[in-house]
Amino acid sequence: MFRELPIGLTPPDWLVRNLRPQPAPVNWAAMARAAVAMALPLAIGFAAGQPALGALASMGALNGVIGDTADAYRMRVITIAVPQLTGAVGVILGQLAFGRGWYAVLVVTGVALVSGMISTIGAVASVSGLLLLLNCVVGAGLPLPHPWWLAPLLMTGGGLLVLALALLAWPLRAGVPERASVANAYRRVADLLDDACDDDRYIGARFDVTRALNQAYDLILGHRARHHGRSEELTRLLARLNAITPVVEAAPAVHLTGRPLPPEVPRTVRALADAVESGDTAGLRLPKLPLALTETERAVDHALKHTAEVVTSPSVDPRGVDERTVALHVRTARATRDAVLSAGSWRYGLRLAVCIGIAQALVSLVPVPRSYWVALTITFVLKPDFGSVFSRALLRALGTVVGLAIAAAVLAEVPIGWWDVPVMVVLAPLVPALTPRGYGFQTAAITPVILLLSDILNHQGTGLLLPRLLDSLMGCGIALVAGYLLWPESWRTRVGDRLADAVEDTAAYVSTAFGDGTDPARRTRMRRRLYRDLSTIRTEFQRALTEPPPTGRRAAAWWPLVVAVERIVDATTAARVRVHHGAPPPSSAEVHQVVRQLGELAEGVRAADTLTAFPTHLTGPAGSVLEPVRQEVAAARAIATPH
Template identity: 75%
Template sequence: MSREFPIGLTPPDWLVRNLRPQRAPVNRAAAARAAVALSLPLAVGLARGQPAYGALASMGALFAVISDTADAYRMRILNIAVPQLFGAIGIMIGAAVFGHGWTAVVTVTVVALVSGMISSIGAVASVTGLLLLINCVIGAGLPLPGAWWLAPLLMSGGGLLVLALTLLAWPLRSGVPERSSVADTYRTVADLLAAGGTDDYERLRLTVTQSLNESYDLVLARRAFHHGRSPDLVRLLAQLNAVTPVVEAAPAAHQRGDPLPAEIPAAVRLLADTVETGGTGPLELRLPDPADETGRAVDHALRHAAAVVTDRSPDPGTLDDRLGRPAALRVRAARATHDVLLSAASWRYGTRLALCIGLGQVLVSTVEVPRSYWVALTITFVMKPDYGSVFSRALLRALGTVAGLVVAAAVLTVVPRGWWDVPVLMVLGALVPALTPRGYGYQTAAITPVILLLSDILNHQGTGLVVPRLVDSLIGCAIALVAGYLLWPESWHARVGDRLADAVADTADHVELAFGEAVEPGARARSRRRLYRDLSSIRTEFQRALTEPPPNGRRAAAWMPLVVAVERIVDATTAARVRVRQGAAAPSAAEISTVARQLRELSEGLRRTDVLFAVRTDLTGPADSVLEPVRQEVAAARAIASPH
């Protein structure tokens, strides 16, 4: 017999969402690399009679393991090597002001400002800013052994060891991550086509969008390293572009309400296998005869994809990058500099981080807190911009630290210091990449005992580290919550509809572009890809807001159906465009203008208010028009915005 919580004891939804682990497979290769990279430097240090040196190198390896989040090898070089360089600079700055009182406070605060500003640029810059500040805090809070240059050298050496282990398989697997990603995209499209007319369609459409985003990011990121066109990358990009018409046909197939014949998703899976193996021979798709205009669209898209997938040398002159070709390094560097120096978001985040770090440094300078660097470390991890909500991170950091301290206390109590630390570090190190995909709290629980064990090797405090670390973590979380969250109205009075309003306005533009005359076909595809990418990002932002307590969480929950409704409008527009391409009558300019106007009215209404509002839903038009499903979805979206 099932038991239910009494009403007063039922945990709130936002807390349940925070504590629910994410499903993710264990990356065994990453776990093995982490185990070797963290334990090997310590073993060398012990063998040479310098365990402290080994601990510093292992600490550098730990931060490199955290940074190793990319799949493509070239991107992994950037993700690991660039942060290590800035980490070396950070620890030199921190060590230079160690023990200098208020000079150290001011210096670390300025570094926090710089770190926060560069962290807002992108993924690599975020890790770079994180490591710059972390190492500066460690250098300013810990007495480091050896000359001024030794600690940066050892920590960078540990990070480069992770990079070396990561690149061991590059000669054998060059291009494999990109090719596997494109093949996986084809497989998600096959699942989407198989789910047409069923309740699973919406979930799988999101999976396709995410897979397309990841594949384009991987392929175009690799393109950024080539001054000319690489034949392999040209072929991958052509194969990725070729699946777009199949994706566009999926909404039309779903609108029919009946599942497609099993031969169609099977054909897409055959294409996926061909992409993954690099095959070029002729394919026998065995497609059924199309019965209607939707069937003809699917059939045409699949035959076109098959021709592209098996083409060994597609013409680069006709290649459309969909998301645009990567800019030259010089151009991207100029953009990054502009974003750092002139972006309001960059200054705002840098100021928030500097304020929190400054308060933490002032507190530990005026109040006796042993090994006080842990306060600033906690603030740094909690305030990292791409880890999600500050509130959620503070909560999960506290819970994860408690769990990690339990493990650390057991290790420090039971395991004697010395060579026994090496196998223990192997096990704990492997847990870091294994638990990180489960969520931020799980990552914290994995990292905490590793840092404490390495800190004990440097400072020999044993279990005396455990309670102070818990107090420091709670202080850091409290500072981040107050100075980095509650004091900023944008945190808890955030207008969660702003980005959604932009997406609705872009949807209006897309409707006009989809049925406009003399429009380049590639422009329609690029518009659709960017719109789906933006909507995917917005959905992620709303899901993060759901992990916060009221009012943000409650508001996000109320508005989430509207996000889904806008996605359905884009789907309906795509399906209508497919029908027109297969011979259906195009909508009139007046119909298009009416739908676009209604969407822009909805966008302006969302932009003006923090709550759902009343709107008219008087969309009318010819019942047999291809735009009728679009009008129905727009009316449904406006009805969601007007619940009363």
């Protein structure tokens, strides 16, 4: 039996959250690709008597493994190939600046500014910006082989080898990832219906639904936007994904009733999910649903029958797919331009450039054996979409220590030569296996791989360990001071304004949900956008909870308001569903009162750094469909931070 730690020795919550591994399935295919793509160049290099060239290609393969995150095969062409090309540009720029003193400082700092700005556009741009800066730092810090095009060619070739391996199964599994993503969304909806009357599990299940829908829409619409002409298969999948929306909208109404649904209902949704994933609907046998009596039961019954009709239909009418939904989810050139020119993009680019400039200036003044490791550490720690800077600096330091322990055993016991190939076969799969668990785990996996390749290039053995530790700690220190402490973003800017925008959008949603002649598709788009925005806010809060006080404590104090806003959206959706299936609609005066109270709440949230309670005077007829909405609004306005 373990005794409980004394209160003074109990680790703080923010530290526990940082160190807790994230649950994630094991991607065996990605692990196999990593083993082959990173070990094969080494084997070819040793066979050709050029192990250094093989190590460079393996470094490029490591970049490809890091970017191998997409599910759809067409998307992999984008997510792996495009970053490799920007990485090649980075190597070339770095080589031009190698050994040029302060000129190298200016070049790498300028590349850092560009890298930081393009990283805010999206997932592919984020990895592209990362590799642009990483490879530029490597080129500026290492003497790479001549001619100038050899190193970028080898590193790009290593990354493209990962892509080639990823595309081997495309002819046999074309369309499988897209179908699986839609089926996963259906299964999460089935879980939501199972947990609809469990208050503790319902919120988590609803968040899982939002995340699954976001992933499915992003995957299918991103694929569809790049597909020349209209694809019947993608159109069908998009129609099936849209068809689950009425079921999602009915779930809040079920939650408010407090009465569990018959088990046949979630069982039906799972049967439809299996049919979507297999692509075979001919033999689909659905459970018989019980007779629907109440408005909520009729809403669920109607939604399920509509979904089943769309799934089992042999063809789909392209006009039934809402193109405005496509426009909502596909990033346009104008949106990309706005992202690049936004104040947030410039702010992040400048912050990254300042940190990289300090690092490059420092290593130019102070002799550091492997100076490029300092800038590499900063590049990883300061990524804007990878989480809290403080948490990543902490996890980077801890992960480096663990990785160095593994590397010490490898470098001490394995001589440079053919034995490096089987060692790489063992170490490389750890990168895709541990990356989903958290940044610290990813660092622990990447560190021994990088040191093994560095040893092949430099032949320094265990002499690499202490410099790597010191450089990583220097990089973490610069990132914490110049990239975190000196850029104090106000809580209102970071979270308060976003939450206030969500409350205002909720007020608009309430007004639209009960307005005369409102387009149902517009209501659906507003609800989807609201849940997506709230999902983003929830993620930002979870990042803030991993930071030490006062940020972590403030995030914990504001968290109930985030949940309250989500409940208001749920209650509004439930009321709309009830009205659609026979309940009397609310009066315009009731709707206006709720909208006004939400507007006041949004103004208060936007103006405050700490939460304060807002007086609530919401009245209305008993039994109105808006009564649950009024209760949730009153609860949200009554929330105050503890003193």
